[in-house]
Amino acid sequence: MPEGHSVHRITRQFARNFVGHVVHASSPQGRFAEGAAVIDGRRMVDARAVGKQMFLEFEGGVWLRVHLGMYGAWDFAGDIRMDATIASANGRMGQTNQRGTFLDAPNPDAVVLDAAGENSLTSIGAPRKARLRMSEAEKESDAPEEFPPEPVGQVRVRLLTDTVCADLRGPTACEVRDSAEIEQTVAKLGPDPLVDDTDAAEQRFTEVVRRKPTPIGLLLMDQSVVSGIGNVYRAELLYRARLDPHTPGKLVPEETVRALWRDWAHLLRIGVETGQMMTMDGLDPDAWRAAMADRADRHWVYKREGLPCRTCGTNIVLEEMGARKLYWCPTCQT
DNA sequence: TAATTATGACGAC
DNA sequence: TCGTCCTAATTAC
Numbered sequence: 398m399p400e401g402h403s404v405h406r407i408t409r410q411f412a413r414n415f416v417g418h419v420v421h422a423s424s425p426q427g428r429f430a431e432g433a434a435v436i437d438g439r440r441m442v443d444a445r446a447v448g449k450q451m452f453l454e455f456e457g458g459v460w461l462r463v464h465l466g467m468y469g470a471w472d473f474a475g476d477i478r479m480d481a482t483i484a485s486a487n488g489r490m491g492q493t494n495q496r497g498t499f500l501d502a503p504n505p506d507a508v509v510l511d512a513a514g515e516n517s518l519t520s521i522g523a524p525r526k527a528r529l530r531m532s533e534a535e536k537e538s539d540a541p542e543e544f545p546p547e548p549v550g551q552v553r554v555r556l557l558t559d560t561v562c563a564d565l566r567g568p569t570a571c572e573v574r575d576s577a578e579i580e581q582t583v584a585k586l587g588p589d590p591l592v593d594d595t596d597a598a599e600q601r602f603t604e605v606v607r608r609k610p611t612p613i614g615l616l617l618m619d620q621s622v623v624s625g626i627g628n629v630y631r632a633e634l635l636y637r638a639r640l641d642p643h644t645p646g647k648l649v650p651e652e653t654v655r656a657l658w659r660d661w662a663h664l665l666r667i668g669v670e671t672g673q674m675m676t677m678d679g680l681d682p683d684a685w686r687a688a689m690a691d692r693a694d695r696h697w698v699y700k701r702e703g704l705p706c707r708t709c710g711t712n713i714v715l716e717e718m719g720a721r722k723l724y725w726c727p728t729c730q731t
Numbered sequence: 732t733a734a735t736t737a738t739g740a741c742g743a744c
Numbered sequence: 745t746c747g748t749c750c751t752a753a754t755t756a757c
Contacts, residue, residue: 551751
């Protein structure tokens with residue numbers, strides 16, 4: 398599923414292609430007919446992401462809250478203004494070969510985010526006729542023949558401008574709310590490093606973690622403690638910190654908690670800028686290229702159960718934590 | 732054709 | 745801790 402980086406990227410896509418435009422909204426599937434009717438005909442005025450939640454604001458104080466859950470996805474079609482990395486990576490990737498994106502993705506060390514973070518509206522060149530699926534990964538394919546395209550599958554919401562179409566399917570949440578309700582939702586969320594890029598946010602995260610007896614492996618997945626981390630980033634962050642996932646939050650040294658926050662901020666920026674969950678930055682270019690070519694070989698521990706730890710050779714362990722699969726190295730992470 | 736899987740989250744016990 | 749909801753792609757048979 399999409400972790401925080403994907404949601405920020407999707408939000409950027411809306412900022413580039415929808416904000417400022419009058420939107421025609423519908424629910425081809427029918428399950429969001431009422432909500433779509435409220436939005437229909439309004440101009441989108443803002444697109445924001447906090448953690449895994451996305452908020453689209455329309456004129457008149459009408460907001461659409463979307464959470465993609467495990468397998469939600471947005472499909473864009475039409476004349477799409479592309480993100481710089483989509484333009485550089487997918488533009489050459491041909492059809493449905495996901496490996497192409499990996500091979501052409503930019504060097505993470507070269508990534509630069511402007512101060513506005515996700516509000517950077519870097520677009521490369523003119524809009525391009527294409528179809529782009531955005532979920533936990535991104536896949537570009539040829540543009541459909543007609544515009545707007547015939548809805549395929551269970552499309553909960555379709556948002557349409559004169560030139561761009563966005564279809565949402567499989568969300569765990571999709572609802573119309575007013576600004577007060579959106580504020581309440583956001584207030585319940587822990588800090589997101591791209592939204593709250595402050596010492597105060599780091600401090601808040603640190604204090605909350607160091608107050609709780611809960612295992613750090615659960616705290617990192619708790620969206621009220623910190624926003625945007627999912628099962629992949631959890632495993633990788635804990636490994637990068639060489640931290641035992643079972644350690645109670647209150648027993649994790651303060652400096653380690655702060656380092657976790659900063660590392661999350663670091664990985665999230667890379668993820669947003671590249672569209673990849675790159676958790677092994679620091680590799681030399683050849684090694685990185687090789688790792689990106691194989692999905693099962695991209696991470697330190699995630700989905701590597703039974704394989705030797707890249708550092709110490711101990712077999713990576715798989716266990717359940719928080720009803721999710723947790724991968725870790727019992728030797729390195731102590 | 733069916734079973735399996737997924738990078739979430741919530742509510743009932 | 746368990747069941748439930750959301751959907752599509754992949755894998756197994």
